[in-house]
Each structure stands twice: as structure tokens, then as C-alpha cells.
Amino acid sequence: MEAITIHPKSVKQLKTVKAVLRALSIPFEPQSASLPEHVSKSIRTGLKQLEEGQSITLEEFKNKHFK
Numbered sequence: 001m002e003a004i005t006i007h008p009k010s011v012k013q014l015k016t017v018k019a020v021l022r023a024l025s026i027p028f029e030p031q032s033a034s035l036p037e038h039v040s041k042s043i044r045t046g047l048k049q050l051e052e053g054q055s056i057t058l059e060e061f062k063n064k065h066f067k
Contacts, residue, residue: 008014021028022030
């Protein structure tokens with residue numbers, strides 16, 4: 001059987017969907033929407049570097065990594 005992923009836009013929508021699934025006896029597995037820790041760490045590092053002025057333009061990046 002195929003699986004679906006839903007993206008409720010509010011807590012109310014999420015609760016309603018869960019209630020409908022329970023009422024229909026459809027099993028479901030809640031999953032966290034958070035990012036893996038290594039991704040979160042990379043984002044924090046990048047934001048810190050940006051705040052400290054350690055950034056380059058897209059053109060500079062292309063020249064550095066693709067030429």
C-alpha cells in the first residue's frame with residue numbers, strides 16, 4: 001500500500017487529521033519536523049560567520065569552487 005505525507009498548517013489541523021485517522025482505524029506514526037543536529041549546527045555556524053562579516057558573494061563562491 002502507498003503512504004502519504006501531510007503538512008498541516010496549524011495545530012488544529014494536525015489534531016483533526018489525527019482524530020480522523022483514529023476514527024477510521026488507520027495506523028500512523030508521528031514524526032518530528034526538526035532538523036538533524038548536524039544540519040542545525042551547520043546553520044548556526046553559517047549564521048555566526050555571516051554576523052562576523054565572514055561571507056562571500058555567489059560570484060566569488062563560483063570562482064573559488066567551480067573554476
